[in-house]
Amino acid sequence: MKSGSNLEKVLVHGDFAVTGELGPPQSNDREVIVKKAKAYKGYVDAVNITDNQTAIVRMSSIAACAIVAGLGLDPVMQMTCRDRNRIAMQSDILGASALGIKNILCLTGDHQSFGNHPTSKNVYDIDSIQLISMVKGMRDDKKFLNGEEMKSEPRMFIGAAANPFADPFEYRVVRLAKKVAAGADFIQTQAVFDVPRFKRWMEMVRDRGLHERVYILAGVIPVKSAGAMRYMKNDVPGMSVPDELVRRMEQASDPKEEGIRICVETILQLREIEGVSGIHLMPIMWESVAPIIVERAGLLPRPEY
Amino acid sequence: MIVAEQKPVAEILRMIEGYRKILVVGCGTCVTVCMAGGEKEAGILASLIRMAWAREGRLGPLIDVSETTVERQCEWEFLQEISEKVAASDAVLSMGCGAGVQAMARMFEGKVILPALNTKFIGMPERQGLWTELCAGCGDCVLDRTGGICPIARCSKSLLNGPCGGSQNGKCEVSKDIDCAWQLIFDRMKSLGRLEALGAMLPPKDWSKNRDGGPRKVVREDMLL
C-alpha cells in the first residue's frame, strides 16, 4: 500500500470504486461540511473536496478534509497550482498528511478570471504534472522538490485529472501518459455525458496499456434540469454533451427523475468499459441525490476494509 | 519590441493637477513603432492637455505645456539633450516605457517624472493596429522545446506541460478570443514531426531567472571599462 487510504484499498482489491465530490462553503461553517459528508457516509469510498473551485474563495480543502477525516470518512484533498507556489504546496502536503489526509488530487486549477477575485494574480509556479511528480518524490524518495531529504514522508495516494473531451483530442492520451509517468495512482475524468467519445478515448488508453498502470474513475454529474444540461453543453469549457440528452431533459415530465435516470444509465455503461475502475460523482449543489444514484446503479453495499 | 498604451487622459490630467509647466517627452524607439509615445503622440497629448486646461480656464501666461521627443529615453546620452527643457518645467510627463520613465527619474534628480503610458509587453504588430504579446522575459528560454511558441507568455496559466483541460477548439478556457498556446505548440510540433518530444515532462522552471529575484542584470565583462 502506498498510502493505506480507503480509496486505495478499494481499488487495489479490485472493487468498482465510488467517490463523491464535496464543495466547501463560502464561510467558516463546519456544519455544512459535516452535513454533506454524513450524507455520503456508507455510499462512497472517499469524499473528494474541491480547492476553491472555479476560483471562488471557500473554506480550504485541507481544513474541510480534516473535518471529513474526523467523521471517519476518507477524504481526497484537491490541490490546484493556481494559488500556491512550490513552498506552500509542499508545506500543505506535509500538514495534510499530519492531519490524516491520505489522498491528493493534483489539478491545474480554473483560471482566476472565472471566480470572484478576477483581479488576483495567479501563481502557476509548477503545473499539475510537475505537482504529481513532486508528491511522488516526497512519498517514494522522501525528498523535497529541491532534492533535500525529509525525515518522514507524506504517504499520499496520488490522483490526477484527465479530460477526454478537451482538445487536441489526439494529445489527451499523451498527456494522461505523462501524468502516469509522473506518478499518478488514480485518474478522475471530466464528467462523462458523451459515452461514445469516452469509449474512443478509453480505447486509446488501453492501446497504450495505461489502464493497467493507473486506476481510472469516470466522472458523472447528475443534472437537475434541462437548463442545467444546456449550461453543461454550452458554457462549461471542455465538456461534451450529446443533443439527445438535452432533448430528454426538455421533454421529461419530471426532470429531476430523468436526470437521475440518465446518470444511472451512464454509470451502467461506464462500468462495462474495460479499464474503468470506478466512478466519481459530482452532484453539484445536489449532494442528497448521491445515495439514490449509488443504490440504483447497484453499487451498494460499499466494501469495508 | 516593447509595446505600450497611453493611459486614459483623465488619469493623466489628475496626475498633473497642480503643476503649471508641463514637458511632455516622447521616445523615438519602441513606443514610436507601436504608436503609443512617439513624436506624434507627444504632440497630440500636449495639445489635449492645453485644451483641457483651457476649458478649465487654466491657460495663462504662467502656464505652459510643451513637448519634445528624444531618440531613446532609456539612454543617458539622449536624455542629456533635453536637460534644459526639463529644468524649465515643473513636471515631466514621460511617454516612454517604464524604463524611460525611470531613466529620466534617475537622470533628473529632484524633478517630478510622471508616466503617461502603461507599458504592456514584449511583442509585435500582428497587423496594422493590433499588437500581441510574445515574450515574458522570463530569463530562461524554452522555445527550443515548444516549437518556437512561448507557453510562459501565451498560455493563460504559463503551463510547461499543457494543455490543461480547458482547451477547446483551439481556444483557451479564459476567452474564445485567446488561442490556446498549447494547441499552437501541438500543431507546430506535429508539422515539424516532433510530437514525441512533447511526451517528456518539462521539469519545474527556475523562476529565480525571472524578475522574482529583484532587478536582473546582464553583465558583459568584455565591455565593462
Next chain:
Amino acid sequence: MPKIVAFACEHSAYEAATAALERKTGTAVSGENPRFPIVEVEILKVPCTGRVEVIDILKALEGGAGIVVLLGCFEEACHYLTGNVRAKKRVGYVRRIIQDIGLEENRVQFFSLAPDMDARFSGIIEELSKQVVNMGPGPVTRIRDQTTKEQAQAAQAR
C-alpha cells in the same frame, strides 16, 4: 467670431467649394460666409484627407476653430485608394479623445463629397455654421475671450 476649419480634398471637396464660390450658391472659399456672416470659414486645400493627421485637427481646434471638418471623397472614389477611409477612422479617434477632455464630439466631423456637389458643400457649411453657433467657440478661443475680459477688467481697475 465662431470659426469652422475645413480640410478639403483637392480631388473633390475643394472643387465643390470653388464651384460654390463661383456660382455664389452659398459660402465663400475662405473668410466671408454670405449665408452665415457671423461664422468664419477657413478652407484648407489638402491632396487627400488621409494626409490630415490627428495633430493637424487638434492644432486647428487649439488655433480657435469651433468645428473642424474633413471633406473627402466618397468611399470608392479616393485618388489614393483608402486615404478617405483612414481619414474617417482618424476623425472617429479624434472625436473620442476630445470627449475625454470634455469637448463635444461634433467639434470634429467628416463628410464625403464629389467635385460637382457644390450645393451639398454649401448645405454642409450651413448646417455646421448653425451647430458651431449653438456650441459656442472652441476651448482655446473661449479662454482667450476670458483672458481679454480679465485684462480689460484689470486695466479698468488700474
